[in-house]
Amino acid sequence: MDFVVEMLNIRKEFPGVVANDDITLQLRRGEIHALLGENGAGKSTLMSILFGMYQPDKGSIKINGETVRIANPNVANNHGIGMVHQHFKLVSNFTVTENIILGNELTRFGTLNIQGAARKIEELSKHYGLNVDPHAKIEDISVGMQQRVEILKMLYRDAEVLILDEPSAVLTPKEIEELIKIMLNLVKEGKSIIVITHKLKEIKAAADRCTVIRRGKTIGTVDVKTTSEARMAEMMVGRDVTFTVAKAGSNPGEVILKLDDLTVMNNKNVAGLKRFSLDVRAGEIVGIAGVEGNGQSELVEAITGLRKAESGNIFLEGKDITRDSIRSRIDKGIAHIPEDRQKRGLVLDYSLEDNMILEVYNREPFSKRGILNRSAIRKYASDILSSFDVRSGRGPLSLSRSLSGGNQQKAIIGREIELNPSLLIAVQPTRGLDVGSIEYIHKRLIEHRDKGKAVLLISLELDEVLNVSDRIAVVNNGELIGVVEAAETNEQEIGLMMAGVGKGGEQ
Numbered sequence: 197m198d199f200v201v202e203m204l205n206i207r208k209e210f211p212g213v214v215a216n217d218d219i220t221l222q223l224r225r226g227e228i229h230a231l232l233g234e235n236g237a238g239k240s241t242l243m244s245i246l247f248g249m250y251q252p253d254k255g256s257i258k259i260n261g262e263t264v265r266i267a268n269p270n271v272a273n274n275h276g277i278g279m280v281h282q283h284f285k286l287v288s289n290f291t292v293t294e295n296i297i298l299g300n301e302l303t304r305f306g307t308l309n310i311q312g313a314a315r316k317i318e319e320l321s322k323h324y325g326l327n328v329d330p331h332a333k334i335e336d337i338s339v340g341m342q343q344r345v346e347i348l349k350m351l352y353r354d355a356e357v358l359i360l361d362e363p364s365a366v367l368t369p370k371e372i373e374e375l376i377k378i379m380l381n382l383v384k385e386g387k388s389i390i391v392i393t394h395k396l397k398e399i400k401a402a403a404d405r406c407t408v409i410r411r412g413k414t415i416g417t418v419d420v421k422t423t424s425e426a427r428m429a430e431m432m433v434g435r436d437v438t439f440t441v442a443k444a445g446s447n448p449g450e451v452i453l454k455l456d457d458l459t460v461m462n463n464k465n466v467a468g469l470k471r472f473s474l475d476v477r478a479g480e481i482v483g484i485a486g487v488e489g490n491g492q493s494e495l496v497e498a499i500t501g502l503r504k505a506e507s508g509n510i511f512l513e514g515k516d517i518t519r520d521s522i523r524s525r526i527d528k529g530i531a532h533i534p535e536d537r538q539k540r541g542l543v544l545d546y547s548l549e550d551n552m553i554l555e556v557y558n559r560e561p562f563s564k565r566g567i568l569n570r571s572a573i574r575k576y577a578s579d580i581l582s583s584f585d586v587r588s589g590r591g592p593l594s595l596s597r598s599l600s601g602g603n604q605q606k607a608i609i610g611r612e613i614e615l616n617p618s619l620l621i622a623v624q625p626t627r628g629l630d631v632g633s634i635e636y637i638h639k640r641l642i643e644h645r646d647k648g649k650a651v652l653l654i655s656l657e658l659d660e661v662l663n664v665s666d667r668i669a670v671v672n673n674g675e676l677i678g679v680v681e682a683a684e685t686n687e688q689e690i691g692l693m694m695a696g697v698g699k700g701g702e703q
């Protein structure tokens with residue numbers, strides 16, 4: 197068999213955890229190979245080893261049949277291996293071309309040949325159907341385009357093997373479709389791809405084979421065509437997974453959050469949210485559906501106090517909080533699962549336990565007269581971590597940075613739900629989570645509702661909005677297009693509303 201990459205019996209240990217335990221993955225030339233596994237199963241570690249960022253403790257790597265030692269990412273590049281990380285590594289005020297040649301291109305005379313590079317990038321972009329403008333500035337292009345720049349960067353360096361780490365996590369549904377097309381184009385031209393993803397639908401749509409790992413061990417490699425989504429999910433978590441959300445009807449009570457004619461400016465100082473009014477009641481989950489960038493961030497930031505409202509009012513349990521500080525809003529009962537877990541969710545260089553008390557460290561029993569009560573903090577953190585199944589090497593003492601992305605996300609969700617807020621704002625709460633964890637988080641959101649609390653769910657996953665919410669508010673271009681009962685609508689209707697067509701067909 198013609199394998200372009202073979203990772204054989206790989207082992208990698210971190211303090212307190214065996215991240216990879218005898219893992220074998222063989223990549224055929226010209227295939228799309230999915231790598232599937234629960235949060236913390238060891239996928240990123242395995243790919244970091246292939247890309248030369250970590251050295252395995254045991255095992256070997258073969259490229260085109262020859263054993264190699266990949267000492268660092270430059271060596272990986274020289275072997276034709278490229279990687280697109282979850283968090284892009286682009287300089288935002290540089291152009292596409294400047295980013296691609298950064299650290300790579302010096303001519304024989306020590307001067308840069310930017311025009312030549314731009315021409316080559318344009319050709320590559322055309323050849324693989326990427327449609328990227330080499331002269332555009334990174335800050336002016338969409339996230340989907342930025343990802344293509346990362347792909348181009350690999351192609352520019354003649355990568356034959358492309359590793360994509362959860363590439364669809366940051367994309368809109370349309371961008372995901374385009375990405376799948378691009379991946380299929382790439383393999384048609386002879387490239388080989390390893391893609392880490394939690395989305396079984398995408399594996400079905402794009403991949404040839406799929407290797408499943410669980411808790412650091414290989415479970416098996418399957419042909420995607422002949423394996424059902426349910427079977428792959430079961431291999432991954434070791435039990436059956438239900439894909440539907442079980443919930444009783446809602447029982448809404450008094451209004452908890454009232455937004456009245458709210459206008460909020462965006463970063464470009466134009467109205468990102470326009471004269472927006474909405475009620476969220478106790479005992480209900482209201483979902484916000486919309487294409488990314490249609491006012492959702494401005495809405496969330498205005499409610500949480502991260503951005504000021506230009507006009508209009510925000511009421512929490514009848515009290516006007518429009519001008520309250522962030523701290524005062526937290527104290528009054530607003531909790532927030534932020535979209536960006538690394539920037540806003542966690543202090544990555546703090547331990548997990550310190551992250552669990554970020555909002556409550558000044559309360560008893562966690563501190564008294566400025567002295568922290570470590571044992572109370574540890575107990576509180578340990579309880580959250582075990583109830584949300586946050587897996588890490590050293591439990592509450594683990595550095596937050598060392599957790600896998602999905603486990604970081606679960607820790608944030610646990611911390612916010614534990615505050616028992618009267619209003620829980622959940623932004624993309626299940627982004628990057630495996631299907632088992634998604635099931636669990638949905639259950640906890642519904643439980644919170646059933647305790648008589650209000651939940652505002654903002655998600656780009658239409659399935660999630662439809663399944664978890666009781667009512668759905670659709671936004672387009674910063675405006676509320678309409679509010680519908682989740683039980684009485686469907687994907688088509690919401691899709692049309694997201695495109696700006698009001699309920700009943702009026703534009």
Ligand SMILES: Nc1ncnc2c1ncn2[C@@H]1O[C@H](COP(=O)(O)OP(=O)(O)OP(=O)(O)O)[C@@H](O)[C@H]1O
Pocket residue numbers: 210211213214215233234235236237238239240241242587588589598599600601602603628
């Ligand atoms: N640098 C590190 N130091 C300590 N522990 C680490 C480090 N990197 C990863 N780990 C641990 O190794 C395990 C595997 O992590 P890894 O990031 O490979 O998982 P993953 O499968 O990619 O998860 P996810 O789907 O959540 O991204 C986790 O328990 C994680 O906490």
